[in-house]
Amino acid sequence: MTALLDALRAAVGQRQVLTEGDLSAWELDWRKRHRGRALAVVRPASTAEVAGVVKACAAHGAAIVPQGGNTGLVGGSVPDTSGTQVLLHLGRMNAVRSIDAANLTMTVDAGCVLQVVQERAAAQGLLFPLSLAAEGSCTIGGNLATNAGGTQVLRYGNARELCLGLEVVTAAGEVWDGLGGLRKDNTGYDLRDLFIGSEGTLGVITAATLKLFPQPAAVMTALAAVASMDHAVQLLQRAQSRLAAGLTGFEVMGDFALSLVRKHFPQLPQPLPPSPWMVLLEQSDAEGEAHARGLFESLLETALEDGLITDAAIAESLEQSHAMWHLRESIPLAQAEEGLNVKHDISLPVSRIPAFVSATDAALEAAFPGVRLVDFGHLGDGNLHYNVQASPGTAAADFLREHEKAVNGIVYDAVVAHGGSISAEHGIGLLKREELVARKSPVAIGLMRAIKRALDPDNRFNPGRVL
Numbered sequence: 279m280t281a282l283l284d285a286l287r288a289a290v291g292q293r294q295v296l297t298e299g300d301l302s303a304w305e306l307d308w309r310k311r312h313r314g315r316a317l318a319v320v321r322p323a324s325t326a327e328v329a330g331v332v333k334a335c336a337a338h339g340a341a342i343v344p345q346g347g348n349t350g351l352v353g354g355s356v357p358d359t360s361g362t363q364v365l366l367h368l369g370r371m372n373a374v375r376s377i378d379a380a381n382l383t384m385t386v387d388a389g390c391v392l393q394v395v396q397e398r399a400a401a402q403g404l405l406f407p408l409s410l411a412a413e414g415s416c417t418i419g420g421n422l423a424t425n426a427g428g429t430q431v432l433r434y435g436n437a438r439e440l441c442l443g444l445e446v447v448t449a450a451g452e453v454w455d456g457l458g459g460l461r462k463d464n465t466g467y468d469l470r471d472l473f474i475g476s477e478g479t480l481g482v483i484t485a486a487t488l489k490l491f492p493q494p495a496a497v498m499t500a501l502a503a504v505a506s507m508d509h510a511v512q513l514l515q516r517a518q519s520r521l522a523a524g525l526t527g528f529e530v531m532g533d534f535a536l537s538l539v540r541k542h543f544p545q546l547p548q549p550l551p552p553s554p555w556m557v558l559l560e561q562s563d564a565e566g567e568a569h570a571r572g573l574f575e576s577l578l579e580t581a582l583e584d585g586l587i588t589d590a591a592i593a594e595s596l597e598q599s600h601a602m603w604h605l606r607e608s609i610p611l612a613q614a615e616e617g618l619n620v621k622h623d624i625s626l627p628v629s630r631i632p633a634f635v636s637a638t639d640a641a642l643e644a645a646f647p648g649v650r651l652v653d654f655g656h657l658g659d660g661n662l663h664y665n666v667q668a669s670p671g672t673a674a675a676d677f678l679r680e681h682e683k684a685v686n687g688i689v690y691d692a693v694v695a696h697g698g699s700i701s702a703e704h705g706i707g708l709l710k711r712e713e714l715v716a717r718k719s720p721v722a723i724g725l726m727r728a729i730k731r732a733l734d735p736d737n738r739f740n741p742g743r744v745l
C-alpha cells in the first residue's frame with residue numbers, strides 16, 4: 279500500500295492524494311445509500327496525470343473508481359468498503375479547451391461542470407442542450423459515462439447524441455485521442471460509443487468534443503392540467519404534430535409527486551390548482567416570442583375545447599418559466615426530504631405508458647394497500663421515474679427492507695411485459711446489477727462481458743459495477 283501511495287503521489291503531487299480526514303464528499307453517494315472507503319482520493323489535473331495514476335494502479339494491482347460530481351443515482355461513483363480502491367476524482371480537470379463556433383463544437387475536460395459548459399456556450403450565442411436538475415454539480419465526464427438524459431432528449435437526444443469525440447485513458451494507461459468535430463466518420467468500430475454509457479468500467483474519459491446548436495430566438499414554457507396519463511399522451515401527440523421540432527420538453531408530474539413539493543417547499547409558486555396529472559411543455563422557436571406564444575395559445579385552447587386538458591397557464595416571463603421548471607426539478611429533492619422510497623428509472627414506448635401505469639398502480643395497491651406513487655418524468659421520450667413510497671404511517675426504512683425486492687419484481691415484470699427498459703437514464707451501477715443480468719438476454723450479457731474482458735482484462739475500472 280505504501281508503495282502504491284508513493285507512486286500515486288509521484289503521479290499527481292503529494293497534496294492531491296488524500297488519505298485522511300473526512301472523505302465523505304467522495305465516499306458517500308448522493309442518495310446516501312452507499313458509503314465506501316477509499317484507499318485514497320486522487321485528484322489529477324491533466325490527462326497525463328490520469329495516465330500516470332492508471333499505470334501506478336496497474337503496477338500495484340489496485341482498482342480505480344472514476345468520479346465526477348458524485349450525483350449518480352445507482353451507487354456507481356463511490357468505492358466499495360474494502361479500503362483498497364483508488365477514487366479518481368476528475369474535478370480539477372475543468373478547462374474548456376476550445377470552442378469552434380463555425381463547426382458548432384466545444385472541446386472540454388471531463389471534469390467540467392455541466393452548467394459551466396452551458397454558460398460558456400451561451401456566452402457565444404450557442405446552446406449546449408443537455409439539461410438536468412443536477413447540472414450545477416454533475417460533470418461532462420459523468421454525463422457521458424452514464425449517457426445522461428434530462429429534459430431536452432425529445433429534441434436533442436441524450437448525452438451520446440451530443441458527443442462527437444472523446445479522449446480516454448485506457449486500462450493500460452495509454453491515451454486514446456478520439457477528439458474531433460466530425461459528424462461523419464465511418465472508420466471502423468465506434469470506440470466513442472463503447473465508452474459512452476460504460477459507467478467508468480472500460481476507461482477514464484478525460485475530455486470530450488460536444489455538439490452545440492444555435493440558440494433559439496425564444497423559449498417558452500407552459501403548464502397543462504390533465505385528468506389522466508392517457509390524456510397526457512394524447513396531448514404529447516398533438517403537441518408534436520403542431521410544434522414539430524419546436525417541442526423541446528414534455529414532462530409529466532403526478533399529483534402525489536407535486537404534493538410532496540407543496541409540503542416540503544411551500545414557498546414555491548403553484549401556477550395551477552392540483553390536478554391528477556400536470557404536464558410541463560417547453561417550446562423553442564427560431565422566429566421569436568410572439569410566434570411561440572401564438573403556437574402555444576392555439577395548441578392549448580384547442581386542447582381545452584377538445585377536453586384533452588382541464589386547465590393551462592403559459593409563462594408570461596422568464597421568472598415564471600423558471601418557477602414552472604423549478605416545480606418539476608424540486609420533485610427529487612422533495613422526495614429526498616420525505617424519506618426513502620423504491621426508485622425506478624424506466625422507459626417504455628410512449629404508447630404503452632398509460633396501460634403500464636394503470637396496471638402497475640393496481641398491482642402495487644393490491645400487494646401493498648395504501649402505497650403511494652411518486653410518478654414523474656420525461657414523458658416526451660418515454661422515461662418515467664416511477665417511485666414507490668410506503669403507505670402513510672409505515673416507516674420508510676422498514677418498508678424498503680421488507681418489500682423492496684417484491685416491489686421491484688412487480689414493477690420490472692410490468693416494464694418487460696410492456697416492452698420497456700429497467701434503466702432509462704441513470705444506468706446500472708450497483709443498484710441494478712442483478713436485475714440487468716436477470717432481465718437482459720444472455721447473448722447481450724455475453725457480448726458485454728467480452729467487451730469488458732477485451733478493454734479491461736484485469737478488471738481495474740469500477741469492478742463489480744454494471745456487470
Ligand code: FAD
Pocket residue numbers: 308343344345346347348349350351354355368388409410411412415416417418419420421422423424425426427428429477478479481482483484610611703704707740743
Ligand atoms: P458521478 O456520479 O461522479 O459518476 C457517475 C458514473 O460515471 C460512475 O459510475 C462513475 O464511475 C462514472 N464516471 C464519472 N466520471 C467519469 C469519467 N470521467 N470517466 C469514466 N467514468 C466516469 N440523470 C439523468 O440522466 N437525467 C436526469 O434528469 C437526472 N437528474 C438528476 C437529478 C438529481 C437531483 C440528481 C442528484 C441526479 C440526476 N441524474 C440525472 C443523475 C446524475 O446526475 C447523472 O447521471 C450525471 O450524469 C452524473 O454525473 P456526475 O459527474 O455526477 O457523475
